[in-house]
Amino acid sequence: xxxxxxxxxxxxxxxxxxxxxxxxxxxxxxxxxxxxxxxxxxxxxxxxxxxxxxxxxxxxxxxxxxxxxxxxxxxxxxxxxxxxxxxxxxxxxxxxxxxxxxxxxxxxxxxxxxxxxxxxxxxxxxxxxxxxxxxxxxxxxxxxxxxxxxxxxxxxxxxxxxxxxxxxxxxxxxxxxxxxxxxxxxxxxxxxxxxxxxxxxxxxxxxxxxxxxxxxxxxxxxxxxxxxxxxxxxxxxxxxxxxxxxxxxxxxxxxxxxxxxxxxxxxxxxxxxxxxxxxxxxxxxxxxxxxxxxxxxxxxxxxxxxxxxxxxxxxxxxxxxxx
Numbered sequence: 385x386x387x388x389x390x391x392x393x394x395x396x397x398x399x400x401x402x403x404x405x406x407x408x409x410x411x412x413x414x415x416x417x418x419x420x421x422x423x424x425x426x427x428x429x430x431x432x433x434x435x436x437x438x439x440x441x442x443x444x445x446x447x448x449x450x451x452x453x454x455x456x457x458x459x460x461x462x463x464x465x466x467x468x469x470x471x472x473x474x475x476x477x478x479x480x481x482x483x484x485x486x487x488x489x490x491x492x493x494x495x496x497x498x499x500x501x502x503x504x505x506x507x508x509x510x511x512x513x514x515x516x517x518x519x520x521x522x523x524x525x526x527x528x529x530x531x532x533x534x535x536x537x538x539x540x541x542x543x544x545x546x547x548x549x550x551x552x553x554x555x556x557x558x559x560x561x562x563x564x565x566x567x568x569x570x571x572x573x574x575x576x577x578x579x580x581x582x583x584x585x586x587x588x589x590x591x592x593x594x595x596x597x598x599x600x601x602x603x604x605x606x607x608x609x610x611x612x613x614x615x616x617x618x619x620x621x622x623x624x625x626x627x628x629x630x631x632x633x634x635x636x637x638x639x640x641x642x643x644x645x646x647x648x649x650x651x652x653x654x655x656x657x658x659x660x661x662x663x664x665x666x667x668x669x670x671x672x673x674x675x676x677x678x679x680x681x682x683x684x685x686x687x688x689x690x691x692x693x694x695x696x697x698x699x700x701x702x703x704x705x706x707x
Contacts, residue, residue: 385467385491388418391483392466395423396456396550397474401431403600406511407474408439416483423474424460426450432474453550454566454574461564469555471576475600476503476551477511482596486554489528489590496530497559497587500580501552504595508602529591537585540649545584550576551597559587567639573628574635581640585647626665631672633658638675641682648683655679656691660698 393411397404404423411421421443425432427450436445446459461469468486472478486499536542553576563582567574583589637654640647655676662668668676680688 385494389467389487389490390465391416391419391468391470391487392460392464393419393421393470393472393478393483394457394460394464395421395472395474396426396453396460397423397428397432397436398426398450398456399428399430399432400474401428401435403475404432404435406477407472408435408443410477410479411472412442413480414478414483415481416487419483420444420464420466422446422460422463424448424456424463426452426456451568452574453576454578455568457579458565458568461560464557467557469557469560471550471553472597473550475602476549477598477600478551479596479598485526485592485594485596488526489592490556493528493530493590495588496590497556498583498589499554499592500546500548500589501554501592501596502546502594503548503552503597503599505599505601508600511598511600526592526594529593530588531584531591532588533584534586534588537581537647537650540647540651540653542581542584542650546591546593547580549599551599553579555579555583559583562586567643573631574639575632577632577636578639581636581650582644582647585644585650623665626661630658630662630665630668633661634668634672634675638679641679648687651679652683652687652691653694656694657698659691659695660701663695663699 395407395411397407408421408423411419423436423443424446425436426448433447436443436447439445444463446463448455448459457471468490470478470483470486482501486501489499490496531545533542533545560583563579563586566578633654637651637658640654641651658672659668659676662672680691
């Protein structure tokens with residue numbers, strides 16, 4: 385790796401004009417100098433593109449039709465030049481020392497292909513003053529944890545790992561080139577879990593337990609729409625959440641096996657999880673059932689039997705939790 389490698393920060397945006405300026409500013413205002421900022425607008429219908437135009441050649445703008453997060457990842461990576469790639473959702477922020485910390489972690493560890501870090505989950509109203517007054521710690525004081533989960537991924541069992549959201553994901557270009565492009569056929573639900581699992585299966589990596597970004601909590605993201613037990617709409621929201629979880633598991637399991645058959649055990653686990661959740665919440669629509677059928681037809685009878693057993697276990701587990 386070069387002494388000061390180029391870092392590409394890929395911002396994916398869809399109708400977040402109210403947050404986009406802060407996200408871009410946080411990416412531009414890094415303590416590390418060699419950074420390019422790429423903003424992928426995924427067919428926004430608000431004022432996002434006018435905001436993007438204001439930055440001129442300070443950023444690389446990629447304007448495309450709406451295709452979902454996977455297509456935004458693909459387009460941003462194709463437009464990037466960096467040796468290190470960092471993802472940032474348009475409603476989140478990078479802290480000023482993020483790129484410096486990630487480059488430092490990678491520099492002496494050439495065998496590490498990914499670097500994930502913690503984020504601080506903050507309400508929107510708390511972000512502005514805190515961001516303005518934030519003083520980053522010295523990079524030399526940051527803790528670096530090395531992880532090798534390749535065997536766990538091949539066994540289909542990954543536990544006790546602090547999975548970050550999209551804005552906590554960074555990769556060497558050489559590793560990401562093995563993973564992207566992501567499938568774009570189901571544009572809405574195939575998400576960053578595909579990147580996380582395949583990266584951990586292909587390479588050892590680094591986890592930085594320090595908060596190098598801020599995840600903005602608002603009503604349109606997962607943490608902003610948190611379930612409140614006992615509330616009037618709890619049952620409906622929980623059902624929607626579980627249906628989405630089911631569909632993501634099925635999509636991720638199907639496409640990981642399609643592109644990385646060496647991770648069959650992980651794929652089987654995800655498909656089984658989707659089946660177990662989906663049967664309980666009636667979430668397996670024809671599109672997803674077709675993917676399940678294709679997957680089952682491509683594996684051995686022993687693997688099919690294990691999938692059904694695990695799905696039954698997960699179904700019963702959820703039933704017990706409700707009584």
